[in-house]
Amino acid sequence: MRIRSMVTFVLAVLISLAAAAYRWGDSSHAIGLLSAKGGKARHPSFLVSGWDRYTQITTATVLPPYRGDVRVLLEGNPPLDYDLRLSGPVVDLGLRRLPDFRDDILYGVQPGDRLAMWVLMRAFPTDPVCGMSVGEGDLATTYQGKTRRFCGEGCLASFRKEPERYHGKDTPRGKYNLAFYDTRTETSVLKVPLIFKGKEDSHASGGHH
Ligand SMILES: [Zn+2]
Known part of the structure; x- marks a missing residue:
């Protein structure tokens, strides 16, 4: 289902941030640096398996001198049905120039860009x-x-x-990557690990059978 109106989108952003703050487990946030040298995620993004839908947000800053077009995809098995959205960081939504985002490609990424990439995932x-x-x-x-x-x-x-x-x-389990590739060289400019953990991995089992 496509979210078409900006109002709905901003609302979704706020709800997801609230969800992330309360650690619901179906949403998660990561911070990364996008660079020609392969980039760097500050930490993996943890999600709890077993939900029908998940939201992950990666906020990435583009380091100089990187400039180019970037393909974004979610790598992992089993494959998830997912949709990507781009927004500026929530605090200055709409105040900055943003790359054009079409067909999962960020066109015209340049140094200093700050991108908030939303991954809306759904288990098939x-x-x-x-x-x-x-x-x-x-x-x-x-x-x-x-x-x-x-x-x-x-x-x-x-x-x-x-x-x-x-x-x-x-259900998704283990490591997925939100991967960013330069479209010209096909090299990775950022990989953000998304780690899906089972509920039983996060709490000791109560032993119910
Ligand atoms: Zn069957």
Whole structure:
């Protein structure tokens, strides 16, 4: 779903920042330096697996003498459905020149630019047993508050027998990168690690079965 109006976008920005401040786990922020030497992320961005949607914001400053066009993409497995948005830093929204951002390419990046790149991610709905893509209308059941869909009766039966074995298997886990590449040289000018951790990695399990 495209967010078309600026008002909606600014609202989304504020809500996401509030969410990040309260550490909801489905949103995260990172700060980076974009440079011809490969750039540098100050720290990885941590996200908690198991949500349907995630938001990550990278604020990057462009170091001189870098100048060029930059392709932005999210690298990692399983692939996530994602959308990228560009804004200036929230504090001076609209007051600075920004590169033109079209088709995931930042055109005309120049020294001193400060970019806030928003990554709006969505887990592809997949059958947790066999990994097939599924959609509305497929067989479904609800487990721990989350609707799970299945390609057929066999997978649904397997899930019902051992839900804990399959639950969460299709969610992003481990390291992804928000990657920025110079379009002329194809070299990396910044990589921001996005680390997805399972809920059980962040708290000790209560041992419920
Ligand atoms: Zn299946």
